[in-house]
Amino acid sequence: MIKLTCRAAGRVLCPGLRCFSGGEVTEHASGWIQSPHLTEQASLYVHWPYCLRRCSYCNFNKYIPKKNNDHIMTKCLQWETDTLLQLSQVSCITSVFFGGGTPSLTHPSTIAAILETLSKRMSLSDEAEITLEVNPTPAGMSKLDDFVRAGVNRFSIGVQDEDLKSLGRDHSSQEALKTIEEARRLCPGRVSVDIMFGRPKQTVESWEKELSELLRICDDHVSLYQLTLERGTQLFKQVQCGEVTVPAEDVTAEMYQCARKTLQQHGFLQYEVSNFARHNSVSHHNMSYWRGKQYIGVGPGAHGRFVPLGEGGVFREARTQTLEPDVWIREVQQRGHGTRRRIQLSRLELLQEVLVMGMRKTRGISHKHWELFSPEMGLCEIFGASMDVQQLVQSGQLILDDRGLCCSWDGLALLDSILPTLLVELERQILQKPHRDHSVFTDGQTKKTSNPQ
């Protein structure tokens, strides 16, 4: 039944597809090359690698600076932004995200400088979302105003665990509270509060309490992150040797479900595994990741996904910048960028990413969206006939209908169990029906260069 409706949907959508492929795209040797819509735009991620202190759970690429080299860092970030923008040949940057590290430690002029570099190359519309990650410190708070003046129009405030525990009741949590208030005053409706669950000693009850405290003060966006034990962190060692215990799997599952419910009751719509918004305040920047759009990563350890049109590239590349700030700085000074690794994504690999990222959204992947990347094979064609997928549909975890493919409410919490089944099917279908121009490009072909150019 489902299959039939899907086929029908596919047929209805076909004309769109044809008019799409009637354009320039098919003039290229390989028909799967992305549509101009995909290569014209990108979002920009800028990584500020420094932190004041090391959080016990964090394995992000961050460094406690020995000396202040903000000035050089700023210059290099600008430089690399310029190089990569040129390389990508995009005509429009849809959003900018300053992450880290602790980017709110930078001087607002750094943000301004980078945005200025950007607008020299292209017009950056006033509507473009420009987010800055903020840690609630007094110093950070006083600068919020300046950040807004530098161009930031959205804040993502990470509430630390000790702040949460006694929210509003001691000095440090007062600061968190004030920071949120100040941010809301400056960017009403454009403040996200990021909180973490599954922390040591946390119980379902204490989590519920934290949540209700948070709901009193937060704006229209909440990100829920689960603490994951990462190798190499202090917390990992502490848990390994039994000094610290983190809540069991069943407990964190309970926490997650309970948060989903509570947030829903307060008018927050879940739009992605970890993200909730009310009054339509979704994060455009993150949304573009989940939609498989291009993004350019600038700064030590930043990741990017874009087609380097500027050097005649035709395929999307997974790009990683050099991790260590000092080395990265040297590389940027030497050749204008610190790209350490470039891997060309095959047609299959690109579709795998589109699938994995897209399924994180509550709305999943629409037929139209999928066609953007896979004009030749629709969702129904790929997944409709699979017994395993059928089983997921029948057990109510997955929905495949005329809108597209998405997880049910229950299914979303089990996404990582669902994805392998989908990936197996995707691979089987794609490899079975190779693209008509497979002579130009075969799946799995990657290009690795340690030091490009």
Place this chain on the structure above:
Amino acid sequence: MSLSLAKRCCEAPLTRRVLQFKMFRRRIQSCNLSYTVWRHRWMKKLPVVTNSSRRMSSHQDKDTVDLSKFPVDRIRNFCIIAHIDHGKSTLADRLLEITGAIAKTEKNKQVLDKLQVERERGITVKAQTASLFYSHQGEQHLLNLIDTPGHVDFSYEVSRSISACQGVLLIIDANQGIQAQTVANFYLAFEAQLTIIPVVNKIDLKNADPERVESQIEKVFDIPREECIRISAKLGTNVEKVLQAVVERIPPPVASTEDPFKALVFDSNFDHYRGVVANIAVFGGRVRKGDKIVSAHLGKTYEVNELGLLRPDEHPTQKLFAGQVGYIIAGMKDVKEAQIGDTLYLQEQPVEALPGFKPAKAMVFAGMYPMDQSEYPGLRSAIERLTLNDSSVTVQRDSSLALGAGWRLGFLGLLHMEVFNQRLEQEYNASVIVTAPTVPYKAVLSSAKLIKEHGSEEITIVNPAQFPERSVVSEYLEPMVLGTILAPDSYTGKIMSLCLNRRAVQKNMVYIDDQRVMMKYLFPLNEIVVDFYDLLKSLSSGYASFDYENAGYQAADLIKMDILLNGRPVEELTTVVHRQRAYSTGKAMCERLKDSIPRQMFEIAVQAAIGSKVIARETIKAYRKNVLAKCYGGDITRKMKLLKKQAEGKKKMRRIGNVEVPKDAFISVLKRKEK
């Protein structure tokens, strides 16, 4: 050295080997006698490859050896038997040195132990023969030393060696005293009515207590302490006395050169260039190059191409005479043509065949599968080559839904199995999954129809899939062994409760001195094949020694146990167990499965069942949440890698109903536990 051996082995024409292997397999299948060993060669891998320096030294007196100068009364055939590590091979080295068979150098360590596994474990797996010339009271004597394996797993090997001997050197460590294998080996020699010369070795050790060991010998073996020779094989102390005792105490073989030629084949090995090399003990007459000889077993005639002594390397001579031990090459193309226990005689002078050996029966079975099915051909040729050298291993093709195509191999015992695996890994660089060992059960059929079908009332069950229903069986039987445990008496209590736990019945318990106890238990073999020895070692801080001999079959309450996943039986996990052990075995299997099957989106019941009755259950709870709630900051590479790996793994999973079971889960349940 062993590396170069392996290499040469690999370079030899492969097609020929494949051909032989196929023949071997076909025979097994057509005869349906997987447990019967037809040919038997615990043999050095490649007899042609030898240490060149040794060959040189033996070369010098090559032509001076006139074997006719050694009448029967100046010949002694003996072997050395001992518990592991009591110094048997070291003594053999000294004997070889003293008699000039090998040059005396620092490097002579376990000269007769050629396999890497032998050197590493300090054990002898393969019997080797060395003829020694020894001058005693002005007369040249020919002493034939037949080295033997130390462990009863290889007692078949020991008894073969013993059959060619008239006497044994029983070596006992002056520090450790009598150990389980000393006892087992003693009885083998005793029952064969051989002269036993007790040798107390390692008297140079600080803690050596030869007095005590001699009184143990007196008490346990009823040998007067005066007969013991105290030596240090390492330093060479009193080794000369051992040689004197060999000449003085061991009787010469009863054989006459006047009789017609008659020889026992006690060992054989295969050489790719020369065909079968048979080791023979001449019981009468003489044989020379060019003679036409007949195999009593097959009735086939051969011409002797080459013959000679083993010193320990092959040393060609013109003739071999009654009472002597040597090798013979007679154009036999297949090891089956030189069956162990066969009698050879001259074409024109037929004789009555000597009593042969009983074929060794595999007592421990284990499945072997390549880690990856792509490694199947490699593993096949490795197993094929090894069994060519060790024909006491039975090979049957087997396949498991979870582990793919593989083999079910039968071994003489546990050590045999371990040695085989180790050789497979070391000499052939093959990585294998070895399943937990099982034993051959028997069933006495009551259904006339089935009896007719099988052609006998009693059938042997190696694979649980063949286990007949209770309703058609009058009785199930399980193999038993008589175990000997020697340990300091402070561990007696612990050992007794361990044995009781293993359904063992105590047969005997004696103090061999004021501190050490010897206990005898009748065990079901199944109870000791997996971890008994390890447990015994650990609860006695390593002081207990254990050995066993086969003790026939006994009626047992056996049942077939199924493992179910959400109600569906998992074929490859079906097991035959004793009713008493069903619960504990079933529980343990369920627990191991629970730990190794990843959580899935639904609950999984893991059950052990006998018929329709569930006796143990574990539950794998459904995932309530399995999604990474994290901001990637665009760094999705790691997550993608992980997901793709999971997707890749998913393809290889075995489906039982809707439950996906990774191969690892089967391995962890089926595999022998690592020590």
